[in-house]
Amino acid sequence: MSNYDTVILDIEGTITPITFVKETLFPYVTSGLTQFLNRTWDMPELKQQVELLRVQAQKDVQDKLEHAVLIPTESEASVQEVKDAVIETIHWQMKADRKIGALKSFQGFMWKEGYESGVLRGVVYDDVVPALEKWKAEGKTIYIYSSGSVPAQKLLVGYSSKGDLMPFFSGYFDTSVGLKTETESYRNIAKQINKENKTDSILFVTDNIHEIVAATQAGYQVVISDRPGNAPLGPESKQFKIVTSFDQI
Incomplete structure (x- = not known):
């Protein structure tokens, strides 16, 4: 050089190390996702993250991607149905290791809590x-x-x-x-x-x-x-x- x-x-x-991402960061999201959503559901920043996922999900459904599901709004479905759709969306996108902005943004939002609490380093x-x-x-x-x-x-x-x-x-x-x-x-x-x-x-x-x-x-x-x-x-x-x-x- x-x-x-x-x-x-x-x-x-x-x-x-790739192992840190695959064995620590990713499982932190998938294993704690339900509890995290329940705990932070009323936070404005979480609502912004869910909206990003909703827009992406709509595009994925239009593109006929396998496993893609729409994420309804709270005026269209119950809170639990919205959460279930978010969880399903995140799980399949992470399994596919997609490099899309909405997923990466949500992961970063969730990791923030882990880093600030000392659980993640x-x-x-x-x-x-x-x-x-x-x-x-x-x-x-x-x-x-x-x-x-x-x-x-x-x-x-x-x-x-x-x-x-x-x-x-x-x-x-x-x-x-x-x-x-x-x-x-x-x-x-x-x-x-x-x-x-x-x-x-x-x-x-x-x-x-x-x-x-x-x-x-x-x-x-x-x-x-x-x-x-x-x-x-x-x-x-x-x-x-x-x-x-x-x-x-």
Whole structure:
């Protein structure tokens, strides 16, 4: 890697183990969903989250997606029927591992309570903080780009096992700028951070080969994160730099 002044990091499989997401964060939502809805049902912010899910559900039903169900309003059905539809929607979307905004927003809203109560702590690899400190000392600007919502990203790094890491980051991006497998998303980010004519000065680190290819096509420098539990890398990854620890970047 050479002459990069900006670093953009993925989260899952890059700075935090995939197992933390799959075995801690996701089960926190699915196992506690009913109680959470019962406890927070009258909160205005929850109503906003349910409305986002309702709009998405309507689109999914129109698109004839299997398992999609409409989420009625409280004027159309009982509170319990609305809750049941929300639960059914979240469960099937999470089972399908959908990267849609409404789901990610709801997950982040629910995780917030878990992080603030101390039940959840974002797990961060030991080699990450020394790299963040090194990049910061060198004057590099650091961002996060993850399919998880921006609020969820801030919770993970703000309530991490290594303490509050938010001061290291200058900004956060989620799929509202575009899907991570699309080249245009990386162009959008570059434009937002005033690097649209200097994309070769950006280093992007992720575990996903499709994201690596998309970022490369946008002119970024790239590094593949090969962590324990990540999906096996295919032969197409060999043309890129692969690291098992951030001290190898």
